[in-house]
Amino acid sequence: MTKTLMEAPRLESTPCAYCTATGLRAGVDCPRCHGLGSFLTKRGRAARAYMRTLLEKPGASVVVGDVVWFPVGGLKVATAVLRVELDVGPTRRVRLHGKRRKTDEDIAFTVATGGVVDLAYTPQELEEVRAKVEAYQATLAKTGEVSKRPRSLARVLKRAA
Structure with missing residues (x-):
């Protein structure tokens, strides 16, 4: 290739x-x-x-099925959002969950509701x-x-x- x-x-x-x-x-x-x-x-x-x-897309408007870049360590991994948790913790945040393709492990990251997420x-x-x-x-x-x-x-x- x-x-x-x-x-x-x-x-x-x-x-x-x-x-x-x-x-x-x-x-x-x-x-x-x-x-x-x-x-x-x-x-x-x-x-x-x-x-x-x-x-880019605002963190608050991400829905299940959107393919976004998840930061994993020092890398970024493109995967579909499997679950979205709104208002996590005392500060208003959005927690996105997905699965890593190669290792099939669960990955997640948190973004502020006013923050942006990079679409893949x-x-x-x-x-x-x-x-x-x-x-x-x-x-x-x-x-x-x-x-x-x-x-x-x-x-x-x-x-x-």
């Missing part, structure tokens, strides 16, 4: 003027771009926020998410808001299809 690298969404960015897009300033990481050499534009930030809504997707589903994010970014104006020009919106959606 060969492994193929998946492509991340192309989020719109602009080069950092402080370090001239090198990521270094006086031999250390640039303090403005943190060594990346570029910044996300408003459109890029809005598209990244949209992508997070697709890849197959590679094909991640490709669909990438396409959705790029299509959404194409519909945004420079301010990061959805464009109000329907003609350009229809043209962009036609290209994405």
Whole structure:
């Protein structure tokens, strides 16, 4: 079986003027771009926020059957949620239970009700998410808001299809 690298969404960015897009300033990481050499534009930030809504779910809205990443030691294991316990303990928390596939042992972790859980997707589903994010970014104006020009919106959606 060969492994193929998946492509991340192309989020719109602009080069950092402080370090001239090198990521270094006086031999250390640039303090403005943190060594990346570029910044996300408003459109890029809005598209990244949209992508997070697709890849994460609030802890309180997780239901049985959702496939999420369970932290096990220093690793993350993708498995289906088998049981959800709400309001565990004096602080409002959600406890998620699942089974580890390889060893068939029970695993669980606790998250705050306001916290988020990372959803696990197959590679094909991640490709669909990438396409959705790029299509959404194409519909945004420079301010990061959805464009109000329907003609350009229809043209962009036609290209994405």
